[in-house]
Structures are given as C-alpha cells and as structure tokens.
Amino acid sequence: MNTADLAARLGCVGRTWTPQQRLHPGNVAWASARGDGSTNPDIALTWGNPLWGFADIWLPPSGARPASVTLHLAPGMTAHQLAIAIDEVLRVAPHVTAEVSLQQTELVDALSGRGFHRADGPWFAQLWRGLADLSDLRAHHLPDGYSIRRVRRDELVERVEVHRRCWDPVRIKQLLNLPVTGEEPGSSYSIEKHLAVIGSPVYREELDLVVEAADGSLAAFALGWLDPEAGSILFEPVGTVPAHAERGLARALCAELLRVARDLGATQAVVGPRGDGAYRVPRKVYEGLGMREVAQFVSFTNR
Structure with a gap:
C-alpha cells in the first residue's frame, strides 16, 4: 500500500x-x-x-x-x-x-x-476504558527483577525476536487447544515488517514498550497506537515470552502503556481480544485493567 x-x-x-x-x-x-x-x-x-x-x-x-x-x-x-x-x-x-x-x-x-x-x-469483543483516573492501576506492578522501558533503536533484532517468540504459531495453537502437527511454520514477523510498523505515520516510539528481565533479555512487549483526533489508544499487539508467562507482566506493561498514552493526550483506550470462550486469558488481563465490553465484532457470510 x-x-x-x-x-x-x-x-x-x-x-x-x-x-x-x-x-x-x-x-x-x-x-x-x-x-x-x-x-x-x-x-x-x-x-x-x-x-x-x-x-x-x-x-x-x-x-x-x-x-x-x-x-x-x-x-x-x-x-x-x-x-x-x-x-x-x-x-x-x-x-x-x-x-x-x-x-x-x-x-x-x-x-x-x-x-x-x-x-x-x-x-471478538471491543473492550474500553476512560483514562481520566488511573489510580486503580497502581495495583499492577512487576515482580522483582523486571523493568519496563521504551524499546531502543539499536535493538531491532531483539524487538522482532520477542514478538516472534510470543506469537509463535505452535504456541498459539497450544493456547487454543488446537492439535500441533509439527509442520507449523515459524512466525512471519520480520525485521522488514517491523520497519514498516516504525515507518507508519501513526507509530509513536513512546508507545512501543518492552519488559526487560534481570538477565537483560526481553520478556514481554506491548505496542500502542494513538489517534490524537479521538484521543484514543489501541493495544495491538501485546505478548509475553512463554518462559515468563503468568507473572503479571502483560497487565503491568499495559497499565504503564495507559499512563504514557494519558500523558500524550489520550482520554480513552480500546483493545479487541477474543470474546468467545475458546481463549479467555487476554480478555481477563484487560478486564483486570478496568476495561469493559462496548461492542462485539462477528463474522457474517453469505455462503
């Protein structure tokens, strides 16, 4: 395009x-x-x-x-x-x-x-919250040994790799309780794609956040997209490396993303996780941040 x-x-x-x-x-x-x-x-x-x-x-x-x-x-x-x-x-x-x-x-x-x-x-469900009062987010903090920061310009390879590990097709199949055949391709995310993301007119490096583990590796990431006209931020995508899962990293990271977005002028936030019962975890993470359902996105077909 x-x-x-x-x-x-x-x-x-x-x-x-x-x-x-x-x-x-x-x-x-x-x-x-x-x-x-x-x-x-x-x-x-x-x-x-x-x-x-x-x-x-x-x-x-x-x-x-x-x-x-x-x-x-x-x-x-x-x-x-x-x-x-x-x-x-x-x-x-x-x-x-x-x-x-x-x-x-x-x-x-x-x-x-x-x-x-x-x-x-x-x-998929559209979850929403306002950003006027973020005091409820103080409860979401990182475990010892982890820190949140903006991604650095000199770690393009690492930023792409953390995405690939979080969104590996085999892992996604396992989370969805789908059979793994052993013939699944790796993640299609690449340096070229991330460069296209960075080159987008609505990309903000302040909203490209990562969690760094004690050993210096990247344990999670979250990308936010700010629309200044509507004062809205969208989370897309968010991920946690399997070895660091179930430690509250994604929730703490998204809480920080909301604070940064608020400081940049955002007044509301949205995210679109699965709404059906096959994969409940992301929705529970976002609902834990005070986000609530305001719309449903469903497929229509004439077949």
Whole structure:
C-alpha cells in the first residue's frame, strides 16, 4: 500500500471513530505493515472522495470456501451507499465472509438484506476504558527483577525476536487447544515488517514498550497506537515470552502503556481480544485493567 492510500484509509477510519467501530487507525496501520500476518490482498476496492469505505479481498485458491474480506464502510453512510459497496464486493467475489461490528446496525441490516448471516466460529469483543483516573492501576506492578522501558533503536533484532517468540504459531495453537502437527511454520514477523510498523505515520516510539528481565533479555512487549483526533489508544499487539508467562507482566506493561498514552493526550483506550470462550486469558488481563465490553465484532457470510 502506498503512502497516499494509507493516509486516505487512516483519515477515513479516524473521521468516524467511536469505541463501537471495528477499525481503529491503529488497526489500519498494523495491517498495512502486514504485522497481523496477512498477505497482500488479491483485490482492493475503495469508495468516495474523500474516502468513506474500502475493502480488501483475499480469494480462496479453489473457490470452495468464501473469500475473506476486510470491509470498512463508515458509520452514517446511506442505505444506497452501503448497497453500492456491498454489491461491488459481491461482483468480484460472490461468496464472502467479513467481520463487522454488531453495533453498526445499518451495515448489519444491509448485509442481512443480501442473504448474509452470522457465521459460526470465533468472535471478538471491543473492550474500553476512560483514562481520566488511573489510580486503580497502581495495583499492577512487576515482580522483582523486571523493568519496563521504551524499546531502543539499536535493538531491532531483539524487538522482532520477542514478538516472534510470543506469537509463535505452535504456541498459539497450544493456547487454543488446537492439535500441533509439527509442520507449523515459524512466525512471519520480520525485521522488514517491523520497519514498516516504525515507518507508519501513526507509530509513536513512546508507545512501543518492552519488559526487560534481570538477565537483560526481553520478556514481554506491548505496542500502542494513538489517534490524537479521538484521543484514543489501541493495544495491538501485546505478548509475553512463554518462559515468563503468568507473572503479571502483560497487565503491568499495559497499565504503564495507559499512563504514557494519558500523558500524550489520550482520554480513552480500546483493545479487541477474543470474546468467545475458546481463549479467555487476554480478555481477563484487560478486564483486570478496568476495561469493559462496548461492542462485539462477528463474522457474517453469505455462503
């Protein structure tokens, strides 16, 4: 994605952002760097000038499965505008699955009117809190031997490696109680991807935090994305190295991230963990920081 396209998408998402909207500018930046593990889409569609909607479409290799679509249509669009966008998606990919916010009722209604229904499978919760009073976060502190700091510019390799260890596909399968075959690839996160993250116009090095262990290694990390217009920060992603898990590192790290974001002008924070029961741990971590559910993001399909 070129700089102009990214800027247009960031503006489109930022102009209408509320905690009930599925995409935050941070999601757009993270996905554009392919930090989320996605590949470049097969088809990209846009609507409006200035932009009021866009879609990325990944076509299945055999056509047997629905195409996967990331769809953003700004809240407040008319039924006619929503119909134009959805119909254009269906012209290039007749069978699709897209994740939407249940709170964006006009979009849900437009999809339902074209034969879409809620798909089986995981869904995500949007958790939110205000940042006016952070006194409750004093209870979240690190164990002895650990410290929180901003990532240094001379430790790019270490910063990428801590992400890869936290989000290793085998580990994620184990956390989800899925079978491990032994043929899983390693994490796709790379120096090139992190450089793209750093190059994003909404990246702030003050919000790229790590936990350092007593031996100097990185034990956890958390990346925050600040949208100054809405005064909102998104956590995406957060991780703890397996050897340092279950010590409260992620919660203490995110508590510090909230304090830093507040000092930078943020007034609210959001994060989107799994909402279903298959993987409860991240949600419990964030709820322990006083965050509560304000929206549900679910998949709709016409297959």
